[in-house]
Structure formats: C-alpha cells, structure tokens
Amino acid sequence: MSESPVILSTHMMATYMVKPGCAEQARDIIARHWPTLKAHGLVTDQPATVYHSESEYGPVFFELVTWVDENAVSRAFNTPEVNAIWQEMAAITEAREGRPPVDYPIVHKMGYFTEEPDVPEDDGFTGLAHYLVRPDKVAEFHGLMARDWPTLRDEKLTTGDRGTVYYGEDASGPFFLEIVRWYDQQGPSVAYRNDKVSAIWQDVFRYTEGRGGRQAAEYLWAAELKYPYHEGS
Known part of the structure; x- marks a missing residue:
C-alpha cells in the first residue's frame, strides 16, 4: 500500500485455549470479565466482542476489549476482582497448538472498508x-487484506456484512485476524477455485510463515457470543 493504513481503534485481544469440556465454564467467566473491567473504569463503554470456536483440539475463545488508556492493563493486574477472574480462566486453559494457555496481545482494528456499504444479513x-505474517511482508499484507473481503463480496462468496481485520504483534511476531461472513460452509473451498480470490490467497501463502509450532494460517468457524451487557449498548 502506498499510504499507511488507517487504524480505527485499538484493543486487547484475549485468546483463551480452553480445556475440552470447559466451554460453558469459560462462557460464564467471560460474561463476568468485561463488566468487572468496566466497573473499575478500565475499559470504554464499547462492550467486549467475543467469538467461540471449536478446533480439533478443543474450544478457543477470542475476546476483544478496549482499554481506557495504555496504563489500564497495569491497573487491572492490581485489581483483586479482575485477578480473581483471570485465575479462574487460568485454571481451565492449557497450552496447545503452539499457543500459551492465555494470551493478551494488543491489536488495531484497520479501516480498510470505511467507504464500503455494510448490509448485514441474518444468514x-x-x-x-x-495469519502469522513474515516481518518483512507486513506492509504488503495490509494491501492484501484491503482487497480480500471486497473481492470475496464482489464474487458473491460472502454476505454483505462488512469484513473486519485486526493487526497486532505477539511474542512470535506480527499477525492479522480477518473476520468475514460466508454464505455457506463450502465458501472457502469455492473461493480457492476462483481466479480473482486465488490470486490474492497465493500471496497470502507466500507472505506467511509457521512459527513456534503454529501454522502459518489458521481458519476457524466461529460464533459471536452476545451477553446481557450488550442489551441497550
């Protein structure tokens, strides 16, 4: 990309590698997490966004929250009620798939699609x-992500729900998280056979790398969880 990509907002993305059989317990813990952070003035009024996925090894949860400032994380560590919740989660998570039990990288929501129409659909x-991106290919990857969802949409492979991309760095290096809504579960297979999409994805494969026992690219089906605190937000 010739210009620096626009950052819409900055978040903490908690990734929880939950032990098999503990998904419901994790849902309950996460339900109390954001309200506790909010009660102590650590996060903004924007409610947490939570996704639940089932990998072949067990449940995975992603939780995105927005801190009020860069020092809020440090204050959270010194807040007993927050620490109590974190200890509950630590007891039901495990290291696997090259990931630690719980990880808290900072991610930036990218503004690639701010001019694109958003037409949410129920289905x-x-x-x-x-994606685990090669450090020397981060700029190029921003360009790929800016083209991917519009191409999938134009090729009638995804719904009108606007795609979302987050960029961040964890202990292993830079990564991107891309979230899109497919029309059906065969969508990715169909997309791979589409010439326009395949041209983008071939570069995705070239610009990513496996690290620390993790795959270069991981693809998960997920459900976005809605908690009572979303009502009226």
Whole structure:
C-alpha cells in the first residue's frame, strides 16, 4: 500500500485455549470479565466482542476489549476482582497448538472498508482467519487484506456484512485476524477455485510463515457470543 493504513481503534485481544469440556465454564467467566473491567473504569463503554470456536483440539475463545488508556492493563493486574477472574480462566486453559494457555496481545482494528456499504444479513457463517505474517511482508499484507473481503463480496462468496481485520504483534511476531461472513460452509473451498480470490490467497501463502509450532494460517468457524451487557449498548 502506498499510504499507511488507517487504524480505527485499538484493543486487547484475549485468546483463551480452553480445556475440552470447559466451554460453558469459560462462557460464564467471560460474561463476568468485561463488566468487572468496566466497573473499575478500565475499559470504554464499547462492550467486549467475543467469538467461540471449536478446533480439533478443543474450544478457543477470542475476546476483544478496549482499554481506557495504555496504563489500564497495569491497573487491572492490581485489581483483586479482575485477578480473581483471570485465575479462574487460568485454571481451565492449557497450552496447545503452539499457543500459551492465555494470551493478551494488543491489536488495531484497520479501516480498510470505511467507504464500503455494510448490509448485514441474518444468514451466513462467521469465519476467522489468523495469519502469522513474515516481518518483512507486513506492509504488503495490509494491501492484501484491503482487497480480500471486497473481492470475496464482489464474487458473491460472502454476505454483505462488512469484513473486519485486526493487526497486532505477539511474542512470535506480527499477525492479522480477518473476520468475514460466508454464505455457506463450502465458501472457502469455492473461493480457492476462483481466479480473482486465488490470486490474492497465493500471496497470502507466500507472505506467511509457521512459527513456534503454529501454522502459518489458521481458519476457524466461529460464533459471536452476545451477553446481557450488550442489551441497550
């Protein structure tokens, strides 16, 4: 991309590798997490966004929250009620798939699609793609992500729900999280055979790399969880 990509907002993305059989317990813990952070003035009024996915190894949860400032994380560590919740989650998570039990990288929501129409549809399947990007290809990857969802939409492979992309860095290096709504669960297979999409995805494969026992690219089906605190928000 010739210009620096626009950052819409900055968040903490908690990734929880939950032990098999503990998904319902994790849902309950996460339900109390954001309200506790909010009660202590650590996060903004924007409610947490939570996704639940089932990998072949067990449940995975992604929770995105927005801190009020860069020092809020440090204050959270010194807040007993927050720490109590974090300890509950630590007891039901485990290291696997090259990931730690719980990870808290900072991510930036990218503004690639701010001029695109957003036409939410009731049907569809939420897909999460997690890419481990080569450090020397971050700029090029921003360009790929800016083209991917509009191409999928124009080729009638995804719904009118606007795609979302987050960029961040964890202990292993830079990564992107892309969230789109497919019309059906065969969508990715059909997309791979589409010439326009395949041209983008071939570069995705070239610009990513496996690290720390993790795959270069991971693709998950996920459900966005809605908690009572979303009502009236």
